[in-house]
Amino acid sequence: MTSVRAGVHELHESITHTRSFTGCATCRTRHVKCDERRPECSMCQYFGLACGGYKNDIFFDFETSRNDGVRFRRPLFSVKERERMSEWLLSSVPPKTTLRALSRIDEECERANTSDEIEIHRGPFGAFRLNQDQHTLPHDATVNDHEQTESRSPEDMIQSCDLYLASSDMLLSPWSQALMHLTFDQPENVLSPPSPGFLEAMTDQDCVEDDSALSEYLPTSCLPDQSYNNPASPASFTSSMSTTKAVPQDAVFLLKHYVSAVISLMTPLRHSKTPWHILFIPHTKSCLAGLALGDELSDASLCAFYGTLAISAFSLGGVSRSQIWSDKAVVYKEKAQKHARMMLITAYHVTKVAKYKSILMALLTMVQVSMFSGNRRSSEYYFLEAEKFIRLRGLPRTKSRKVRLLHHCYVFERIIHESVFICGANSRQRHRVHTAIETSGLGMYSLDSLSFRLWGWENLDQEMMRVRGQEEGENDLHLERPGFWSNSLYPEIFGIPEPWIILLSQIIRLGKEKDATEGNDTSDCLSLKEFIGRAKTLEDYINNLRRPSLENIHSHLDHEIIENMLNAMQNALGIYFYRRIHDVNASLLQQKVECVLDNLLRCKDTDSTVVHGSAGFIWPAFIAACEAEDPLVQASFSDWFVNSARRSGLSCFTETLANIQRIWQEKTCTNGRSITWLDLMKNTMLLQQLS
Template structure:
């Protein structure tokens, strides 16, 4: 058909298009994957032919031909309306009518409301004799209960091929997915008998489409400052989740990894909706979806390293990153630690030795960015049992040789940072220096186009974390492998100079002015937060010396808030600089301004991570007030965010 119409064939695939998508590619010709297999369609065709008496068939076809000959050229004649359309014809004399009561619109050009209707567009005469298979089809298509629940969203699946007349219950796709014609049945086919003949299929959650629509239109805007459709969430996560939804609706079997991505995504969206609407129902559904995602995550990890592999590398990594997002957005940072470490183990043992496509590198960049942010504040888990287990597993596997960075965030042997940052890194070093241990320039980095932040900025945060670990190790009894005091001071001075002289890159003209303003404010906030974090983590300077930078971060937050009064794109990227700066705020008015920003962000996004972070900050303010200013931020972090060893 593609050759006949002169089209470039894109192949067959399970896919879903939502009514809110405006991509030009979504309005062209679409070829959908057939609901039935080739053998099933052949059996159905043979059975239909054998069930129609030849004399009756010829008579009906003759009447259709006569009707077409009598019709004017301008008349719009609907002859074929599905596999049974050839046996429908206009009434002649007193014969009952099987024609639609109204015009039947083509599904591709109809509106979502037309695709999934609530009424019955066919007027079926009660005495018209139908074949057993036709009776089964009509029973499934039209015998809908009157009290079918209506989903909370106008979003629909236009790739489901849902016939006109099917009710709006979002579980219907499950019934439609079980259509398997059986020529051996002599009785009308019911949904129960069809489902039992195929085996039990996983039901599609009733609110899945609505939740995916909210995730695509609202939630992902929090993760990136860009409004284009080339982010990892647009390219990988959303298409994969849609494919999972389509597969579930068709009754296909999915891997545990794909089911983890699917239910984890629903959980994130439901958490957001519960926070925005203050609805207990959505919050309960979020917890339920989260539990399902955790179940599939556990099952997935049991077979993640099997040979031959059970699931694709990208699917497993997407599942782990989805669980990281679920735990982070729900404010459960200790559980984030668990999935971060499992992701690190999986990447080092299955990802670094392979040739990496752009999509794989996108996923690796998402992991590294969030992991380094996590590592900067989760400072009390360096010696946890799980971290020891992960390091041991990687080292004993022999795959640690593919890692070009240490497994425990320790410093590399650089001396002149300014000079070594000008060194051009090769492809292998750029890809396999997982946690940015080695200085250098890599032109193929993807951080700027995902998060709007240049790689050197993330590298500097990684170096501060590593130098801070050297400081912690030196304070312990066994410090044989630590830097000398001279080297420590030299490294600290170099990092300080580099941070203070950071220059934001020139933004591409292709970005909108709003995007450029948000990114510029994000970079300014990040630069000041890096300085605050460095002075507190490495030198532990008095908080009064940090107040100008604290105010500078707050001003960046407020400028973004005034620019975009709804949900600031990429606002999740502001949590870290806001947290680092707010912890050091001393004046009550500045503390109140930070409190308002976190409250507003929580209300707009619906995500509890904003309120949970604010609660941690307020604990720090209270401890400072009670214990005096001699208490360091590091001490407060250890007391207010203890590591949970068991998950």
């Protein structure tokens, strides 16, 4: 009997019973379980009773403290109350005048004497001095504000605030009283219409995409307007976190610019389901919130955070032509590189220092930092580190959709990089990475070769129609095997079907076979007959490339941009094939060159506000411009790159144009001999100039 009672007691202890203190007034009066549905609970509707609504209260649930460090909060106010508060805050000071109001408060505070009473209000922002007797103040209150900020710990500051709040004669400022009146004095079922100032403020905010999440961590006053015609220096933007040393003062502004302007460089699509909206931006915002709260962040999180700020600062520096932003970008880039080095030390040998997605996002961010700053050698380094990390930590695991999104981002950019950076095939770093993968025992999860060798297909049309399974679709990292995979995410991210990227991968691999043969490395190489047969098959497939259906793209603007991008991509694939495989004279490729230029100009005419900076545009522009011979066509390509550099602010466009102009210059000095980017990349001295 005793054992039975003990068992029942243990069962009772294992089940946590929580009373609902947050139910509606009717259900609590009737002692009925309430589902807390808003605005009326389902139980009251079921029994035909008038729901009494919910009271404003703070609830501490001590019975659920067994959760391992899980932190959560419940809103103190109802949804309608929070909506009224937000409307009042926005209507009191429009976003465009936020900085002006804060500056005026600062100026009036600086002019006031130490003994004067200060009570300044500009909309929801206010500054006032609480006058109390000296003996009632805490001892530390006699220290000036600067010394408090520098010498006192956060714990001491919190304790001092508690002493102030404990005072019974603590007075509320007028704006606080207005908030209290707005919140509690109005009936629950009445929602006052927004003021004209609120409507004006809302119309001024439509230039920023997905900016609502920023307000979770910072007030609207910390999100200054973006004005590129008259750019301001970073020092002019302040935030409520300026007293926190770990948080850069311009972090919010840079993140806002990244969301509104830089993301279009990564993808031509405008929907909010891209990896940058789902993964990169929320991760960066979480890092910003963690720094503001004083949390200890991993090197991977800090690398992604500072790398994102560096990308945005590089863009702002180019757009505004401000050396201040360019210097900031270099500082953030160096910080990101520092955390990247620390991250890679513990990425493989220390367990659970950072999550897989966090490390991979950090590496991909560093790839983007290197690409957008025009450092091709640095991009090569981070591409190889990302490949090593994916093959050792990513391929053996079960892939969620978010992980596959990150893998797709890596593969797409890596194949584009591999198509033009052909001189790094035998670098020491590649040998080190491949050796580490082969000796780890995890190389068996990779279903493709480590050195971009050609897969043994005979009928490419038949192979491309072959359905690939999940394991082959996920673990054929660099798309070595042709086939169709229904779960491919490339169209959702870059607007380009996976078969097109597979085709580019096959051209790269056939080109490596050609280089191996020309380098007298005849071991395990294709015979001449096999090489010609593979080349003919690829040529036929490029010329008869199946166009994807664009029915799922509902926006007419996106439909035209994607259609022009695919046309440019197909013609660039043809140019790349004929140059890389057959080394055809450039005079025979001018029709395709002009078609690519026409598609680029059509996109510009369709929407001049879009920065065509994704690899889907810059890659065909580079491939086609290198072969342009007509001076007018060359000038049009130059204008496109210059305009893209001006609108994006990134040096990758100017660096690419400089490389193209070197090729044009070489063509004028070769007595008619055809020179292309391939010859430029093979020239060691010029390669050093590029890096």
